[in-house]
Amino acid sequence: MVEKITSLDVARLAGVSQSAVSRVFTLGASASDATREKVMRAAEQLGYRPNTLARAMITGKSRVIGVVVAYLENQFYPMALEYLDRALKERGYHILLFMAKNDEGIGQIVEELLSYQVEGIITASVAMSSDIAKQCSDANIPVVMFNRGQETGGVAQVTSDNLQGGRIVAHFLAGCGHKKIAHISGWQGSSTGLDRMRGFVDGLKEHGLKPFAIEDGQYNQEIAAGIARKLCCTPDRPDAIFVGNDHMAFAVMDTLRFELGLSVPQDVSIVGYDDVPMSTWPAYDLTTIRQPINKMVTATVDLLMSHIERGATSERIQIPGPLKMRGSSRKPKGFTL
């Protein structure tokens, strides 16, 4: 049908000035009920819709947040995306979504994000090099990293308490009487992977134990499965494995059960990290550390908002999560219902 309807068209039809129309559509602007009425009627009639881009240009507020996510296979991230969408929507923001498969390309992505005048950036499970972080702070645009930390600091970040999570798993497994406890870690190039591993090692130490083995699963199912295979195909195998996230843990369980003919948890206990919905599915029934995704997302968005509104402070928030004991692990000694 028609061409673009502008506020001027509405103004003419309503018999008012263009700025009157603008006022009617601008939150917190004053217009008499009479004008408002006339304008609304005309707008409706014409099918007028304010042009957000034009508004953004004037106000400098695009109401858009750039979200960069590394991968979506791990159920944790689609979930995070849903929560993010909800939290941002509540605050009147929208999501410009970018996928950064390789941690490469992210520089380019940030560049595009900035050119779109996003008001902030949330990266999920993406490592930002410090120069990219600088690129953003130079452009004066807030960034917060979700579920990934950074040694170099300077960037706001929210994660679960991975150090403590790893430690809890160690205590739990030791408490179950396990002696040969292996770890298939998350990507050791990431803070999450590293912290979970460190906490785990520390925790074992507190029980006078040392890891049976530690290998880097890189958050990749194939790699994790390969490690599990290698670890468990000999008689001298671990009796428990802490896997760096649920996604890999599922692959590990499948490998043990269907390839190696082992029983979980009779032969080997498995513990994961995340507590994605699938963990509760009976086929896996995975003991795992719960990442409080909702709290994490809320904290992320709150942090971002406060940066947008009150300027940057590079906070680092870590939210603890409990261990959810399920059927993939042996019961703790003396455990009774």
Place this chain on the structure above:
Amino acid sequence: MVEKITSLDVARLAGVSQSAVSRVFTLGASASDATREKVMRAAEQLGYRPNTLARAMITGKSRVIGVVVAYLENQFYPMALEYLDRALKERGYHILLFMAKNDEGIGQIVEELLSYQVEGIITASVAMSSDIAKQCSDANIPVVMFNRGQETGGVAQVTSDNLQGGRIVAHFLAGCGHKKIAHISGWQGSSTGLDRMRGFVDGLKEHGLKPFAIEDGQYNQEIAAGIARKLCCTPDRPDAIFVGNDHMAFAVMDTLRFELGLSVPQDVSIVGYDDVPMSTWPAYDLTTIRQPINKMVTATVDLLMSHIERGATSERIQIPGPLKMRGSSRKPKGFTL
């Protein structure tokens, strides 16, 4: 650091006109190597970045596609999102993402999308009422529905060949010697759910069979599990169930195995629809109809692009997908490796 750097700042530093700067940054505009050089240097020095919003306002091209997705629990949709991102990125477009949990709110979402001047809209698994479709065609903005059809027509749509898919399943299951074949359908309010069901019923008919039972699983795991429970807790239970998508099929398998103590496929064959990656996991090893997601996404984006560039034609594309025979179903009669 600094305030916003505009093309004017660059122009001044480079000692050229503002439009010269614009030309250097506009693809397919002419500028001498000398100016280009000067401008680039100045731009770099200042950290200049063209304002996409301003450009969009002038050109009328935002290079943004609105993507509306209903839910992300079903692994199929995160995957689709990844493919979409890639396909759109290749064509220089970006994704403004909206989540439409309830098929409610979609009107509002479209409204916002339009106000952002998106160049097109892709809805994944979202049913658009015909008035919303009209709302878009009125605004002259192309829409294509991904993985959902619409009776009322008028909207471009790409799905797999659900009718044929359902029929294939019926033939397959009948060919396996099953006689009591039930169907836990996808949401019967959706074209996908409906078509798969219809094709299935038709297919059975061709074998002189009638469905043992048909119930609406609504693409919901809990509901599907409940139906499975009800269907299979009596001696007079189906010996095969065609489930409307993989996501529900997993829940059905879990229910049969862990709650009802039945074996799959010895007691009951299960067939799904989608062929998400999880279907190949040994824990499920699900026989299913493959939705050729990559082809579907490509077709979707191609369709959208041609609408953007050459105006609307409300096509309806259906892409057939093969049955992937796996371990969740009995082998066909006379089947040998």
Place this chain on the structure above:
DNA sequence: CTGAAAGCGCTAACAT
């Protein structure tokens, strides 16, 4: 409260 006027940062004629 309302209208007129001045831009936001940029592209696209239009001359030169």
Place this chain on the structure above:
DNA sequence: ATGTTAGCGCTTTCAG
């Protein structure tokens, strides 16, 4: 090839 001049559609002073 380059500079000048209009705007894109809107918000926001600034008078009245």
